[in-house]
Amino acid sequence: MAVESEPPRALNIRDVAREAGVSYQTVSRVLNGSDRIREKTREHVQSVIDRLGYRPNPVARALSTNRSRTIGVLTAHSALYGPATAITAIEFAARDAGYRLSIANLRSGEPESVRASIDDLLSHAVEAIIVIAPQQEVLSEVGGMSVDVPIVALGPSGERHSMAMDQIAGARAAVAHLADLGHEFIVHLAGPQNWTEAEARMVGYLRELDARDLRVRAPLLGDWTAQFGYEAGMSLLRMPDFTAVFAGNDSMALGFLHACRELGVRVPEDVSVVGFDDIPEAAHFFPPLTTVRQDFVELGRRTIRMLLAQLAGEDLAQDPLVPQLIVRASTAAPRSN
Missing domain, CATH: 3.40.50.2300 (Response regulator)
Known part of the structure; x- marks a missing residue:
């Protein structure tokens, strides 16, 4: 009777350290972008990481550093062009800054749904939350909640901690x-x-x-x-x-x-x-x-910039982005003119 072989064990940080001939603490410093390491050592360890195809376990990293590098996104109607494009732009900007997104889609604008979605994001240890749900009742509910992480809403211009198109x-x-x-x-x-x-x-x-x-x-x-x-x-x-x-x-x-x-x-x-x-x-x-x-690309950049400032204990004000009129063939002077 054939015996099923066990699946291969996933690589961990100690495997990378052993292959690179360094301590696992050195590998950790490379992964976290620490400046307390020589450039030659960084390049060597990174080459081993790339060769082995090692990818850090996000849960393990969160436990060891007490940081998840995750931003939560609360959204509604994400299939519509505006919200969908905003989420994509924010994801790219977040990735460039070393963060990833955890997305919660609202079932409805009811207070219970809003609170449940925020609680779900917080259960994933998100470091901040972006709200892309432009219904007034959602923004009001989120604004009235006591949450221990920074929140930026894509909402009306002039609101504190909001990023807006004019x-x-x-x-x-x-x-x-x-x-x-x-x-x-x-x-x-x-x-x-x-x-x-x-x-x-x-x-x-x-x-x-x-x-x-x-x-x-x-x-x-x-x-x-x-x-x-x-x-x-x-x-x-x-x-x-x-x-x-x-x-x-x-x-x-x-x-x-x-x-x-x-x-x-x-x-x-x-x-x-x-x-x-x-x-x-x-x-x-x-x-x-x-x-x-x-x-939306610039909106994503500015939103992430505002969140990172809040995480650093700063209060960064951002002026609303002004949309651009694009003139094509569907407009002309009325016939009477």
């Missing part, structure tokens, strides 16, 4: 572009109003109209989806009393473009359309979409 400025740039082209009747397809980003973009829309003394009309409250944009377009375009649309995101703009095409409304000849986010597909809509681009 959504109001981005929305104003979109509306200003349409107004500069000569549009006086501009409709806004807004996102869900429990989202701080949707609220800020709506505020920007209203402020720019007011600053230019243009007619203000109530925004249509949507849900970020192309389906809502399509349904809104099918309704609005039956009796159009506007010449331009500012959609709260590119997906709703896409749905509106679909309605235009189905009803024979030409873009931009009959109506101009502006989105928000500049998703990768926006340049390939028909016509290519004028939109507002958010620099």
